[in-house]
Amino acid sequence: MRRGRPPTFDRAAALAAATRLFWQNGYEATSIHDLTDAMGIRPGSLYAAFGDKKALFNEVIEAYGRSPAGEFVWAAMKREPTAHDAFHRILLDAAAMYTDPETPAGNLLCSAAAADVEVAVYMRDLRNASVDTFEKRLTTARDEGEIPATADPRKLAAYFTAVMHGMSQRARDGATAAELTDTAELAMAAWPKAA
Amino acid sequence: MRRGRPPTFDRAAALAAATRLFWQNGYEATSIHDLTDAMGIRPGSLYAAFGDKKALFNEVIEAYGRSPAGEFVWAAMKREPTAHDAFHRILLDAAAMYTDPETPAGNLLCSAAAADVEVAVYMRDLRNASVDTFEKRLTTARDEGEIPATADPRKLAAYFTAVMHGMSQRARDGATAAELTDTAELAMAAWPKAA
DNA sequence: AAATCTTTTGAGCGATCGTTCTAAAATGAC
DNA sequence: GTCATTTTAGAACGATCGCTCAAAAGATTT
Numbered sequence: 001m002r003r004g005r006p007p008t009f010d011r012a013a014a015l016a017a018a019t020r021l022f023w024q025n026g027y028e029a030t031s032i033h034d035l036t037d038a039m040g041i042r043p044g045s046l047y048a049a050f051g052d053k054k055a056l057f058n059e060v061i062e063a064y065g066r067s068p069a070g071e072f073v074w075a076a077m078k079r080e081p082t083a084h085d086a087f088h089r090i091l092l093d094a095a096a097m098y099t100d101p102e103t104p105a106g107n108l109l110c111s112a113a114a115a116d117v118e119v120a121v122y123m124r125d126l127r128n129a130s131v132d133t134f135e136k137r138l139t140t141a142r143d144e145g146e147i148p149a150t151a152d153p154r155k156l157a158a159y160f161t162a163v164m165h166g167m168s169q170r171a172r173d174g175a176t177a178a179e180l181t182d183t184a185e186l187a188m189a190a191w192p193k194a195a
Numbered sequence: 196m197r198r199g200r201p202p203t204f205d206r207a208a209a210l211a212a213a214t215r216l217f218w219q220n221g222y223e224a225t226s227i228h229d230l231t232d233a234m235g236i237r238p239g240s241l242y243a244a245f246g247d248k249k250a251l252f253n254e255v256i257e258a259y260g261r262s263p264a265g266e267f268v269w270a271a272m273k274r275e276p277t278a279h280d281a282f283h284r285i286l287l288d289a290a291a292m293y294t295d296p297e298t299p300a301g302n303l304l305c306s307a308a309a310a311d312v313e314v315a316v317y318m319r320d321l322r323n324a325s326v327d328t329f330e331k332r333l334t335t336a337r338d339e340g341e342i343p344a345t346a347d348p349r350k351l352a353a354y355f356t357a358v359m360h361g362m363s364q365r366a367r368d369g370a371t372a373a374e375l376t377d378t379a380e381l382a383m384a385a386w387p388k389a390a
Numbered sequence: 391a392a393a394t395c396t397t398t399t400g401a402g403c404g405a406t407c408g409t410t411c412t413a414a415a416a417t418g419a420c
Numbered sequence: 421g422t423c424a425t426t427t428t429a430g431a432a433c434g435a436t437c438g439c440t441c442a443a444a445a446g447a448t449t450t
Contacts, residue, residue, distance in 0.1 A: 001417090001418060001419095002417090002418080002425095002426090003417070003418045003419070003424070003425045003426070004416080004417060004418075004424085004425040004426025004427065005415065005416040005417050005425080005426050005427040005428070006416075006417065006426080006427075007426090007427065007428090008416095008427075008428075025310055026308060026310060028223065028224065028310075028407095029223065029310030031406080031407065031408080032407080032408055032409075033406085033407085033408095041428090042428070042429055042430070043408085043409070043410085043429095043430090044409095044410080044411085044427080044428070044429075044430085045427070045428070045429090047408095047409070047410080048426090048427075048428095049427095052408075052409075053408065053409090110364065113221060113308035115220055115221060115223075115224030124367075124368050124369070127364070127368050128368050128369065152377075155374075155377040155378070155381060156381065158365065158370065158374050158375075158377065158378050159377070159378045159381040159382065161361070161365065162358060162361035162362050162364070162365045162370075162375075162378050162382075163357060163358060163361055163382075164361070165360075165361040165364040165365065166356070166357035166358055166359070166360040166361025166362070166364070167357050167361070169305060169322070169357070169360040169361070169363075169364065170353065170356065170357045170360065172319075173319050173322050173323050174319070174323070175353065175357075179350075179353050180353075180357075182347075182350040182353065182354070183350070183353050183354045183357050186350060186351065186354040186385040187354065187357075187358075187382075187385065189384045189385040190381040190382065190384040190385065196447090196448065196449095197395095197396085197447090197448080198394070198395045198396070198447070198448045198449070199394080199395040199396025199397065199446080199447060199448075200395080200396050200397040200398070200445065200446040200447050201396080201397075201446075201447060202396085202397065202398090203397075203398075203446095223437095226436080226437065226438080227437080227438055227439075228436085228437085228438095236398085237398065237399055237400070238399095238400090238438085238439070238440085239397080239398065239399070239400085239439095239440080239441080240397070240398060240399090242438095242439070242440080243396090243397070243398090244397095247438075247439075248438065248439090
């Protein structure tokens, strides 16, 4: 059996506590002291279990990406039969997720602003990735004839990304689920129609 | 004449340098050391001229609000004859302003994330103010018959605010003026049409 | 020139930052 | 019981944070 003193804390629970803090306050504004307090451990344990602050944050981002709050975009892409339904679902889910009272408001990738260049680039790339994801789905929709050949997948992808990120900011600023749902419905007006 | 040793630095230029730093890096990520370096002064002079860091930031926000980058929304409201033209102009101007190579990307009020509660609330209120501003203009447009009576000024105002803030985020993430202009045009598809 | 007033300078304050280290505690192996 | 191993607790490291202060410097007034 495994030798040595056994750990006294739940690693997953500690990671969840760290996620909440980073999500709420951002990367630099969350101190190691804040983290150890919320995670119920001492600095030595944190560094032994997660490396350093940056490694912990990376792990938080990864776990977030696999959680419902970070995965709903891909989930909608898979489940919804048409591109229209997928984007509609994505925006409606965003309205609900970003205002979920169980979690901090908005999208972690949009909220947890980081001054550290390495972390900032990492997060920016993840945010930009949604443009490519959206574009691919829209290109498929155009090729399959769901949207007109004149529609521009890249432009639409950039637009929906901007709306989604704007909704995150609105949620951070106190927008309700109802308000964001209305915004989502209005945003769908840009969906390309047959000429 | 005024007695004592005369100041050796241009207050407005120093404020502009501080604005650029806060805009680029945010409130807490900009240190007094960064500021004194960029402004070409020593801490004592900064505190004598501007109070403390928070007061300097407040002054930066105020100056920003009177600058083209902060005032273009109200300018469009005044100059454009119709609400449609005003919102169209606002989004197009945002696309240009947020990607102006002469200034940091995005909107200072969206970019300069602050952990300090007082500063965060101050900025959040300023961001939220645009919803009310938009709503008033849209209500007028509805009363005057420019948009249908069934249109909801509040929902539209929230939508345009989300788009604008999303465009700021996109600009921070490297979106070009052309991409944001396309986003602006697509966003106008939500403009209410006669039923 | 002397006195007065204001600004500049640069050191340095206490607090907090991320991080490391040492010693005690708690386990399995022998 | 003794040793090896791992985690714990808590002090403490150097660096940086926002900010202050005493002394020097540069100007006007008398």
